[in-house]
Amino acid sequence: MEKTINNKAWFMVLPVLALVAFSAVIPLMTVVNYSVQDTFGNNQFFWAGTEWFEELLASERFRDALVRNLIFSFSILAIEIPLGIFIALCMPRKGWGVPVCLVLMALPLLVPWNVVGTIWQVFGRADIGLLGYTLNNLGINYNYTQDPVAAWITVIVMDVWHWTSLVVLLCYAGLVSIPEAYYQAARIDGASKWAVFRYIQLPKMQRVLLIAVLLRFMDSFMIYTEPFVVTGGGPGNSTTFLSIDLVKMALGQFDLGPAAAMSLVYFLIILVFSYVFYTVMTNVGADKPQAKGE
Amino acid sequence: MSVVTEPQQSARSTGALPQGRVTGQSRLHLEKAKRPISERFTFLVPTLYIIFLMLPIYWLFNMSLKTNQEILSGFSLWPTNPTLANYMVIFTDPSWYSGYINSITYVVLNTVISVAVALPAAYAFSRYRFLGDKHLFFWLLTNRMAPPAVFALPFFQLYSSFGLIDTHIAVALAHCLFNVPLAVWILEGFMSGVPKEIDETAYIDGYSFPKFFVKIFMPLIASGIGVAAFFCFMFSWVELLIARTLTTTDAKPIAATMTRTVSASGLDWGVLAAAGVLTIIPGALVIWFVRNYIAKGFALGRV
Numbered sequence: 001m002e003k004t005i006n007n008k009a010w011f012m013v014l015p016v017l018a019l020v021a022f023s024a025v026i027p028l029m030t031v032v033n034y035s036v037q038d039t040f041g042n043n044q045f046f047w048a049g050t051e052w053f054e055e056l057l058a059s060e061r062f063r064d065a066l067v068r069n070l071i072f073s074f075s076i077l078a079i080e081i082p083l084g085i086f087i088a089l090c091m092p093r094k095g096w097g098v099p100v101c102l103v104l105m106a107l108p109l110l111v112p113w114n115v116v117g118t119i120w121q122v123f124g125r126a127d128i129g130l131l132g133y134t135l136n137n138l139g140i141n142y143n144y145t146q147d148p149v150a151a152w153i154t155v156i157v158m159d160v161w162h163w164t165s166l167v168v169l170l171c172y173a174g175l176v177s178i179p180e181a182y183y184q185a186a187r188i189d190g191a192s193k194w195a196v197f198r199y200i201q202l203p204k205m206q207r208v209l210l211i212a213v214l215l216r217f218m219d220s221f222m223i224y225t226e227p228f229v230v231t232g233g234g235p236g237n238s239t240t241f242l243s244i245d246l247v248k249m250a251l252g253q254f255d256l257g258p259a260a261a262m263s264l265v266y267f268l269i270i271l272v273f274s275y276v277f278y279t280v281m282t283n284v285g286a287d288k289p290q291a292k293g294e
Numbered sequence: 295m296s297v298v299t300e301p302q303q304s305a306r307s308t309g310a311l312p313q314g315r316v317t318g319q320s321r322l323h324l325e326k327a328k329r330p331i332s333e334r335f336t337f338l339v340p341t342l343y344i345i346f347l348m349l350p351i352y353w354l355f356n357m358s359l360k361t362n363q364e365i366l367s368g369f370s371l372w373p374t375n376p377t378l379a380n381y382m383v384i385f386t387d388p389s390w391y392s393g394y395i396n397s398i399t400y401v402v403l404n405t406v407i408s409v410a411v412a413l414p415a416a417y418a419f420s421r422y423r424f425l426g427d428k429h430l431f432f433w434l435l436t437n438r439m440a441p442p443a444v445f446a447l448p449f450f451q452l453y454s455s456f457g458l459i460d461t462h463i464a465v466a467l468a469h470c471l472f473n474v475p476l477a478v479w480i481l482e483g484f485m486s487g488v489p490k491e492i493d494e495t496a497y498i499d500g501y502s503f504p505k506f507f508v509k510i511f512m513p514l515i516a517s518g519i520g521v522a523a524f525f526c527f528m529f530s531w532v533e534l535l536i537a538r539t540l541t542t543t544d545a546k547p548i549a550a551t552m553t554r555t556v557s558a559s560g561l562d563w564g565v566l567a568a569a570g571v572l573t574i575i576p577g578a579l580v581i582w583f584v585r586n587y588i589a590k591g592f593a594l595g596r597v
Contacts, residue, residue, distance in 0.1 A: 013419075016474055020470065097337070104347065171591060194313040211596060247446060
């Protein structure tokens with residue numbers, strides 16, 4: 001759409017600007033302020049320069065949490081994306097099955113995050129949970145509060161349960177937008193199922209898949225509530241991801257300087273990925289006529 | 295069984311009935327029969343997936359209908375003596391039901407604020423080019439993507455200095471951090487789908503901008519406003535970290551009430567499960583109306 005150049009449009013953006021400035025810029029400035037200062041209490045601060053950043057980047061605690069978070073993000077992507085594509089391909093395209101599938105699959109997306117944690121905390125318990133009880137009765141020793149491996153599996157399965165539907169729904173939206181003519185052409189050429197997937201469906205899903213990958217990466221990168229409720233970051237520190245560690249440091253121990261430095265580094269990483277996301281959103285598929293809006 | 299066999303019979307009977315309504319129908323069935331066996335079982339994949347999704351929710355629901363003794367004493371797949379006692383506890387104990395009232399209060403406040411300020415901004419982004427528009431649009435996105443953990447502590451200090459701690463408006467304003475960008479992006483997606491000629495025609499017809507916006511434009515993007523409001527509601531409803539940090543007693547959300555119960559020693563699993571089931575209900579109620587927009591909402595209006 002041709003847009004008119006009109007700098008008065010700024011007035012329409014002003015309320016948003018004021019509100020987000022209040023809820024984002026001021027808090028971020030506080031963080032920046034803390035990240036370069038030190039305190040002995042009594043509200044007396046003095047300049048610390050880049051001390052906290054140097055300490056942070058050298059600290060094993062931060063590096064471990066970052067590595068854990070990256071492993072977590074990449075493992076859930078490796079499971080959710082192929083699984084989501086597969087389920088979307090198998091979903092019905094017409095009839096009563098479509099709304100039923102959409103509604104039931106979307107349900108986990110709308111469950112409050114702490115309740116997702118509670119559901120899996122209960123579900124995995126060996127004494128009262130269906131999953132834990134069944135596994136232990138099958139002779140598999142499963143206890144997510146003691147065994148780091150079991151804790152990791154629980155957290156990953158929980159995330160797959162919670163978010164695979166998002167990938168499914170996005171891929172499905174991409175699939176139904178493919179005109180029937182493409183499939184007819186493929187049938188005339190005698191294309192195999194794999195060829196149809198590889199040369200018609202996958203290219204047509206490229207945009208939604210990129211969105212799905214980025215959304216899942218970002219959200220898993222800042223995951224807090226669900227693993228916090230299930231494992232509390234334990235056993236030991238085995239499921240302490242970046243957000244859990246940051247909250248522990250900032251609100252638990254009140255280490256303002258290090259926590260602020262960590263916040264900024266964390267935020268910078270997110271910023272880089274946001275930029276990739278933005279570029280994808282505004283550029284990929286922009287050359288083709290993309291049905292925006294309805 | 296009869297339902298399954300019926301199509302086959304009608305397919306077989308094509309020879310006997312060469313004409314009429316049946317032919318078109320039976321041709322469809324014949325086509326279906328020609329498909330390879332593997333394709334006839336594709337319905338199994340979504341079915342199994344949905345069972346996997348429903349099992350944990352069923353388990354929570356199952357527990358909510360049991361007494362605490364029944365939960366702890368034995369293992370059963372369904373409640374032997376279904377009881378609504380757990381739900382009664384929540385509806386009669388103020389420390390439980392006030393959690394729901396608090397949550398709904400700040401969530402509704404937040405939804406109203408977010409959509410109200412996002413509407414003009416989204417219109418500006420979808421219709422005009424102005425100085426720094428792309429940077430601004432990107433900056434909004436970074437706030438949607440910002441980890442709440444980063445903001446928990448500064449929010450606490452900011453709202454303390456305004457004396458707003460433990461008020462509903464504090465949580466509503468704090469949740470604007472991610473909901474305003476969300477609403478702007480979703481609404482911009484919907485508004486860009488409305489042709490610009492409509493605006494121009496309305497101006498030629500003598501409509502002033504506010505009148506045009508309310509009388510003509512808003513009805514056109516009514517579904518978009520609904521979707522944006524739904525997602526603001528949802529994301530504010532599911533958020534816990536910021537809501538818990540900013541409240542102590544008077545505005546404490548239901549989610550925080552639940553975590554408190556988890557950390558206490560004498561766990562009442564039945565009540566906890568009932569509270570969990572009740573938090574799923576708002577989403578489950580409206581899900582039917584937004585079923586075609588869920589992917590769109592999560593993808594910030596870009597699908």
